[in-house]
Amino acid sequence: MSVDAVVVGSGPNGLVAAVKLAEAGRRVLLLEAADAFGGGLRSAELTLPGLVHDVGATVMAMALASPALRDLKLKGVEYAHPPLPAAHPLDDRPAVLVHRDAGRTAAGLGRDAAAWRATAGAAARAGFPLVDLLLRPLGPWPAGLARPSALVAAARFGAAAALPATTLGRLAFRTVEGRAVLAGMAAHSLLDLRAPITSGYGLMLAATAHLVGWPVVKGGSQRLADALVARLRELGGEAVTGHRVRRLAELDAETVVLDVSPRQFLGMADLPPAYRDRLARFRHGPGVFKLDWALDGPVPWRDPAVAGAGTLHLGGTMEEIALSEAETAAGRHSPRPYVLLVQPYAADPTRGGHTLWAYCHVPNGSTVDMTAPIEAQIERYAPGFRERVLARHAMGPAELEAANPNLVGGDIGGGLASLGQFLKRPVWSPAPWRTPLRGVFLCSASTPPGPGVHGVGGWQAARLALR
Template identity: 50%
Template sequence: MTSRKRAVVVGAGPNGLSAAIMLAQAGWRVQVYEANRRVGGALGSEDLTLPGFVHDVGSAIHPLGAASPFFRSLPLHAYGLEWVQPPAALAHPLEGGSVLMYRSLEQTAAGLGRDEGAYLALLRPLVREWRGLLDDTLRPLLHLPQHPLTLARFGLRALPPASLLARSLFRTPQARALLGGLAAHSGLPLSAPGTSAFGLMLAASGHAVGWPFPRGGAQALADALAGLLTHLGGEIHLNAEVVSLKDLPQADAVLLDTSLPGFLRLAETSELPDGYIRKLKQFKPGPGAYKVDYALSAALPWRDPLSALAGTVHLGGTLPELERAEAAPQRGEVAERPYVLLAQHSLFDAARAPAGQHTAWAYIHVPNGYAGSALAELEGQIERFAPGFKDTVLARSVSTPARLQSWNPNLLGGDVGGGANTLWQVLARPVATPTPYRTPLAGVYLCSASTPPGGGVHGMSGYWAARAALRDRGDSG
């Protein structure tokens, strides 16, 4: 090692592993403590239903993983990571047929009829300037832009509500539904300011890098990160729950891939300013996820066979239907026809299921902490666009918000995004400072999805937190 500096990372999710890798690359001695029996946090795969069926326990499709500037700088392929790119990134079924988003911008636009030109005009600049856009968005937004014109052009389209942008730019139900389904990943009502940003980023990523997933399961990405860290000399301690910061070995920096309540539990709150504690407690969670994993006897019987070309399928219908579906959780309700995010890995990755059989991964947004059943609503939407689906179900594993939080305490009330994606919480995540990773405790940093750039498997929260630690400790960051 070229340095005697030491770091401790609590939590081996993608952000914690990224922070550890960044510090190990700088020559620090790094130890990672993970309460689970495996690395990855909400990035992982397990046998949830029947033998031979591989299910992703958390995130399943990874456009930001493929786009991540930090991940792209790492030799993860040497540690077993192989991206699978389905023929189409996304399908959005409607009653008259499916809208498909391909890697090709032109091919996608051609399927939107009279909105072809409008779609090209909206997305082409973002795809062309993709790297610069990532530089200024996958980080704290309170900074001097490196590409100010690119960011300004993006902001003009990103700030309005997705409902408004879709109706003002597009005329066809197909284009409006496509943008609405993309924006609904935000977990906010589509009438909320800033929801367009999510739709635009996900669309641009689909055309720039695709919407791939790791061959063999999401665990392959987590294992690749862990393998690289170990190669760099880092140590990973599994089944090693940390209950207090005082229990950790002495270190020059401690980085926490934990929720905000998790940080407050670990810290001696008497040493934290009251104002800081108050801000963390005011940070709002996002909606809960109600998730179901399926073992299927056959591929999903889509009404429109074109839906079988995509790894991801948005089941939400038209823009007005999407608006109703995503407004319901904010009212404490489950939509009668919810917006279902569905992944069908086994069509493109034979390692996911026994020969001739298949998996499906699906979830809907429900009120945070929702304790009821939403199975009928979720399966009703799948059956609507894939009639006969229920006849193919061999087994299912239901993950309620409580179950999600029980196996990963960071998923508070089933919130898979590290906090609500309101415009203010995107700007002040979790506090409004240029370096929100620093805490008032000397040498202690936050690096979870509750810090910029927020949810998603990209590792950039860990990367930026590690850079802050390096700068604060006199290393180049």
Template identity: 45%
Template sequence: MVKSDFDAVVLGSGPNGLAAAITLQQKGLSVLLIEGRKDIGGGLRSAQLTLPGFIHDICSAIHPLGIGSPFFSTLPLREHGLEWIHPPVAAAHPLDIPAHTAGPSDITKAATLVRSPEATALSLGVDEAAYLRLVTPLTQHWPLLAPDLLAPLHFPAHPLLMAKFGYQGIPSVTHLARRFRTAEAKALIAGMAAHAMQPLSNLTTAAVALIFLMTGHGKGWPLPRGGSAALAQALAAYFTALGGIIHTGTYITQLSQLPSSRALLLDLTPRQLLQLGGHRWSSLYRWQLEKYRYGMGVFKIDWALDGAVPFAAAGCREAGTVHLGNTFDEIAAAEALTARGGHAEKPFVLLTQQSLFDDSRAPQGKHTGWAYCHVPGGSRKDMTATIEAQVERFAPGFRERILARHTMDTAQMEEYNPNYIGGDINGGVMDIRQLFTRPALRRSPYRTSAKGIYICSSATPPGGGVHGMCGYHAARRALKDIFR
């Protein structure tokens, strides 16, 4: 047998590529991780995008699935520089509701997600008991549910718990919302489900809402001190401490450029697989990759601010994440319109304010802001004014605090990270048709049709998010297939 240069090569250093490389390296194999950009991280990068001294997260910012990842939680990342910061309020959702039939709007109300389910339920008024009945049993069992939920389709380790979760999570969040009477409770779960980047009437959107609620109550929604890049750097430091090798600044355009290896793992999406090695795939696999569906894109803004975002609702001023979308119906209408190819006048905006809790992000007395809204895939429309109007709606005086801004439309998001096809940060639509069959209907979703080549990106189960589980499961598949 001809000796390979490496036991395994991993292409792409996002959280899934890093997870795959670590999983293989932990078994004592020789592993090379290749990254096209000069910096590792994929969606885990931070930079001074606006003014000197203002550190912005280029893509992901808050990490409920990062700290809750069944794989990452086993790693000694604190020993390699990672420090999690927990805001007092994980997420807040302000409401713009008329105080009287013909009176002015009240924007001081907000539903708040905190670690305590009981304290969260208090912000939901008469829905307090209904909320606790929904989330308490699931939250108590999150450590047992997480490995099954963040995995490919398989017989679960805890079938009864999974059946209970499925009963709650398979329907749409529109169905789930009927359990509640208050605008606060309905809005809170709508904002959670909107992370799925699909109409709220779709099946399994309830599951997305429940997972984000469970992570909030379980381990919180933290941010890494110094920026999201700190998580990538800690993962890379652990990988190299195990003996792994990282090469950066090397764009691979064809498989022949890669050194020889017994296993190749690609942290790429189907369109890139077709470009990189279409001739290597079987006709059926190539046909399935061509049919793979990408979803909504995002338009993102980073701000350098002269002060904190002046939210009218007190809960928002203590939150790491703020969901701006108002009522359930308003969010549902905006997401449905975006899915049809339109641009909402009042879109769902996901905003984070890391500098409130991490003083390394901005000069003293100044602050950063980070936000995006959903747009049709490939949209080039400038949503700056629309997003800032939505922030101003709940934080009067916000515009006066803007010192500088940096924007990225869907094309610029894809240029920054080629995995974000059309600005889709989830690596493809995560609806019920494509949740477990991503990227193709196969016995193992991580195997390609070419022996020894695997896909380990968010285009495989369990999909988008900073959890590394796609890479972990792909590497486990390679270990079983090739290294026994």
């Protein structure tokens, strides 16, 4: 097959790039080294036969919010919403419940109701114009941003978003609950919560819970990847698994879009020395240690209100979570780690049973088994949890990177999400998806806007290629 464009890697960004190029009439070949498409969207039977586990992403808030995905009409993709997007259990008081409705969430925060409405609630009210700006930090900016209301919302969001989460927590929130829920959201960034812009990550995630919800794909995240591949083929494109591209010289196409890490790109191409040196300085963030379980029933949460939450943040108070993340940032393993847990069965009963996954943050490349600390944090809020476990499956940084080479050292974020690398991802450029090689573009999570199932990196790379 003679092609106009080759896309290497079938994560969300690669898949979106392939579809957008094909929609523009290009003949597209998608190449994936693994035996299944999807990258971070893969699903598999990790514990017991017949049980569907998501190897990577499960919660699809960004897929619904993203300008690259929200208008795609994909066949076979059904989103299932849990009764609650998220919950944050606490030791000696009721859990904080994050509802789809921002007002209801605020009401549950008591004295911090106004603070929630003024931060996460305001970002949600700003709607898609604000989301589009945050997901497209480099031009062209969406036309809706020109509206005065959108400009005001962006300015207000930016003033809070620039702060470290611990600083915003102390300045804006007065209660244990308000500070804890902010910290739980911000810790998705894999950063020390004393670092700038960690508030922004937390508020953006919280806003999507109110704007679009935190759903899962019914039947597993793999179905979203498969639907994007089906759309590509419907447009005349070809998609192949089990084909690893080691050098760009192997490819014969006018356009090449790479959904790969900077490290992989360095090994694939002969690059100009200055660009190579800049790319080599790209830093990866902490890794994760992930566990999947098959359970004989629902998790026995002490606070039954959290049973309906799709996502749970386990780690206690803001101070406890901040300490855990500071330990990881310093290269140490926290004995009481912040744990991000997802119970897909709260939204989707079609996955064959009560499947569960969770991870904690660890130093990049860690070889430490974190099973006991993770399960201890779950037992802290759900006594008797271990008695429900039928089978478990562990993936440390090495196993995660073996399954997906983009996850260097277990870094699921595609690179350190610091302020410096927010501006230099993977290098400083007004169009960082473009490389010095003619017709070659990068689109992985190591390019703006970073991690998440949003496809914007692929969308931007395809837009540049089509020019």
